[in-house]
Amino acid sequence: MLAQLLHETAGVGLGVFAGALLGFGIRARSGKTEGLVRGSVFFTAVLAGMVAWVAMAAIRGMIG
Numbered sequence: 001m002l003a004q005l006l007h008e009t010a011g012v013g014l015g016v017f018a019g020a021l022l023g024f025g026i027r028a029r030s031g032k033t034e035g036l037v038r039g040s041v042f043f044t045a046v047l048a049g050m051v052a053w054v055a056m057a058a059i060r061g062m063i064g
Contacts, residue, residue, distance in 0.1 A: 005057040013053025021045035 024041045027033075037044040 009056040012056040013049040016052035017049030020048040
């Protein structure tokens with residue numbers, strides 16, 4: 001069941017990853033690097049995507 005939930009909500013994680021990568025990349029180029037995890041745009045975007053993916057799977061699991 002968990003595997004199915006994660007498979008169904010993978011698009012959310014990919015979308016958040018892509019948006020975060022773009023947004024944090026633009027922000028970092030303008031010199032605002034505070035708030036990035038370990039100073040890395042890519043690592044921060046991956047982490048944001050993973051959190052969104054798992055959160056959406058949990059929400060879908062509770063709702064049914």
